[in-house]
Amino acid sequence: MRTRQVFRSVGRLADGREIVYFDESPDTGRAEVADRRPLPPFSTGSQLRYDPLLDEWVALAAHRQHRTFLPPPDECPLDPTRGERLSEIPAGDYDVVVFENRFPSLAPAPADALPDAGGDPALAARPSAGRCEVVCFTSDHSASFSDLSPERARTVVEAWADRTAELGARPDVAHVYPFENRGIEIGVTLQHPHGQIYAYPFVPPRIAAMREAARKHRAATGANLFDTVVADERRAGRRIVAEGEHWTAFVPAAARWPYEIRLFPLRRVPTLADLDEAQRDELARDYLDLLRAFDGLFPQPDEGTDPPTPYISAWHQAPVGADGTPDSEFALHLQLFTLRRAPGKLKYLAGSESGMAAWINDVAPEDAADRIRAALPAVAARPTENKEQR
Ligand SMILES: [Zn+2]
Numbered sequence: 001m002r003t004r005q006v007f008r009s010v011g012r013l014a015d016g017r018e019i020v021y022f023d024e025s026p027d028t029g030r031a032e033v034a035d036r037r038p039l040p041p042f043s044t045g046s047q048l049r050y051d052p053l054l055d056e057w058v059a060l061a062a063h064r065q066h067r068t069f070l071p072p073p074d075e076c077p078l079d080p081t082r083g084e085r086l087s088e089i090p091a092g093d094y095d096v097v098v099f100e101n102r103f104p105s106l107a108p109a110p111a112d113a114l115p116d117a118g119g120d121p122a123l124a125a126r127p128s129a130g131r132c133e134v135v136c137f138t139s140d141h142s143a144s145f146s147d148l149s150p151e152r153a154r155t156v157v158e159a160w161a162d163r164t165a166e167l168g169a170r171p172d173v174a175h176v177y178p179f180e181n182r183g184i185e186i187g188v189t190l191q192h193p194h195g196q197i198y199a200y201p202f203v204p205p206r207i208a209a210m211r212e213a214a215r216k217h218r219a220a221t222g223a224n225l226f227d228t229v230v231a232d233e234r235r236a237g238r239r240i241v242a243e244g245e246h247w248t249a250f251v252p253a254a255a256r257w258p259y260e261i262r263l264f265p266l267r268r269v270p271t272l273a274d275l276d277e278a279q280r281d282e283l284a285r286d287y288l289d290l291l292r293a294f295d296g297l298f299p300q301p302d303e304g305t306d307p308p309t310p311y312i313s314a315w316h317q318a319p320v321g322a323d324g325t326p327d328s329e330f331a332l333h334l335q336l337f338t339l340r341r342a343p344g345k346l347k348y349l350a351g352s353e354s355g356m357a358a359w360i361n362d363v364a365p366e367d368a369a370d371r372i373r374a375a376l377p378a379v380a381a382r383p384t385e386n387k388e389q390r
Contacts, residue, residue, distance in 0.1 A: 004151065006158040013088070015039035017100035021091065022159045024151065030091035037086050042100070044107040046128030047114055048201065057202045059128060061105045071190070073141060078192035080139050089136070096155045097136045098163060098197070104132035106198060108172065129172035129201035135159060137193045144193055144308065145180065146291035153284035157272070160197075161280070164317060165273040167199040169324040175200045175207055176317055178272070183310025185339065185346055195313070203319045207330075211319060214329050226331030230264050239369040242289060242376060246282045249290060251369040256359040258341035259297060259368050261290060263334040270318035270326035289377050290336055296375035298343045310346075311338045 007023040011031035021030045046061045071077065077088045089097055100107075109127040137145055137156055148156070160178045167176045180195035181188050203211070210225075217225035230248065233239060239251040241261060249263045263286065265279050275283065294309045314337075318330035341347045341362055352358045 004154065006155050008162065011090070013037075013039070013042075013090070013099065015042040015102075017042050017102065019089070019097065019099035020159075020162075021094055022096040022098070022155055022162070024095045024155055028091075030094060030097075033081075033090040033092070035086075035090040036081075042102070044104055044109055044128065046105065046107055046109050047125050048128055050124040050126075052124070054205075056205050059105050060125075061103075061128075073191070076141055076190065076192050078134070078136050078190060078194055079141055088134070089139075094136065094139050095152065096138075096159045098133050098159055101132040101134050101196070106130035106132050106200060131167060131170070131173070131197075131199040133163060133167075133197040133199075135163075135178070135195040135197060137195065141192050144182065144291075144295075145195075145313075146288060146295055147193075148288065150284050150288060153288050154281060156195075157275075157280045157284050157287075160315070161272045161275065163197050164271050167197065168271065168273070168320045168326065170199065171322070172201050173199040173320065174203050175319045176271070177204065178315045180311075180313040182313070183307060185307070185310040186312060207316065207319055210316070211327065211330060218329065224268065224329060224331070226264070226333070227268060230266075230331075239365055241293070241369050241372045242286060244282050244286055246279045247286050249286065251365045251372065253365060255337075255363075255365040255368060256361055257337035257339060258347055258361065258363040259294070259372060260335065260337035260365075261372065263287070263290065263336065265332065268331045270328055270330055271332055272315065272317065274326070274332070287334070290372075292377055293372050293375040294336070294338060297338070297371060298340060309338050309340055311336060 004024065007026050007028070009021050009023070009031035011019045011021070011033070013019055014035040014037045019031070021028070023030065044061070046059060048057045048059055050057055079087050080089050080091055080093045081087050082092065088099060088102070106128055108129050111127050114125055114127055135156070137148060138152060163178070164176045167173050177198045177200065178195060214225040217223065217228065233250045233253070234248060239253060240248060241251060242249045246267070247263060247265055249261050251260060252262050265275065267279070269275055294311055297309055314335045316333050316335060318326035318328070318332065320326050339347045347362070352360050
């Protein structure tokens, strides 16, 4: 794929929120189109509460209870504005667009939004910070990410990298997390193909645990933990599902979910913003292949009636320090997983997982790898061939 330029422009919505267009052609003028909605000024009362037993922060965002929930298709707020149907996107069309979430879990809140902690010694709270953004992958309401062209997927990669760099540089942000929830089963409240970006004011527990594991591994062996894990999986080969020139995808040996993939760049980088052009180009193609494989995991005899495979696609990036520099010991990677374990059957997080955070998986990772490989578009299913070349 030829590297293409992406044209970025920034506008403001009626309530002051930022909107960033990532256009595939120049001079669209989209960012200049005014938002005609009479919106009240954007404000949130989010707060962060500290749990001393787990040493973790919990975000409290009670205003989200009133967010838009599964609107009919003709009221989708993520469609472009068409005539008098005013949406979150003032322009009449877009390629990829990112804007601040109107109902954010994380957003700077004034100090007076905090409850009065006087007389409540157990309450340790601080005003929220950070930012939540929505990423629309296409203006086509009925598409999925897996329907996108490689060129469009490449534009999304560019948007992710741009947001990672910009949000990571903010003083109130410690970690930038692009993700997509797909499917009613995951709790999606808008059907339009979109993802989200959470810019956390703290390092989320999973990233903190990986960082600590990497620190211990470095102290014990002198090596980078992520490099070791990727090298070990590639040497084992058994769970590799796809490998190209710049990326490798495997089912982790200790997978938690019925079908779970980790996708790593072969040259370690801390964040999406640190990927070079060749890595970004191949990522766009590899990611589409993996999503299409997920869609092919549960072929339905009764085609058209079963909802597509629900999934969560979770970018793991390096935490950023107070000066905006990402932790170079941490390796960017994607975790892609579905909670569907068989047609019509979901894995529920029950007593052991929800109560103890101790995971029990019903599907052997080696079997999952076989099934994912079989579902991949032919061109991507080439792990053996690649191994022989190396
Ligand atoms: Zn829509």
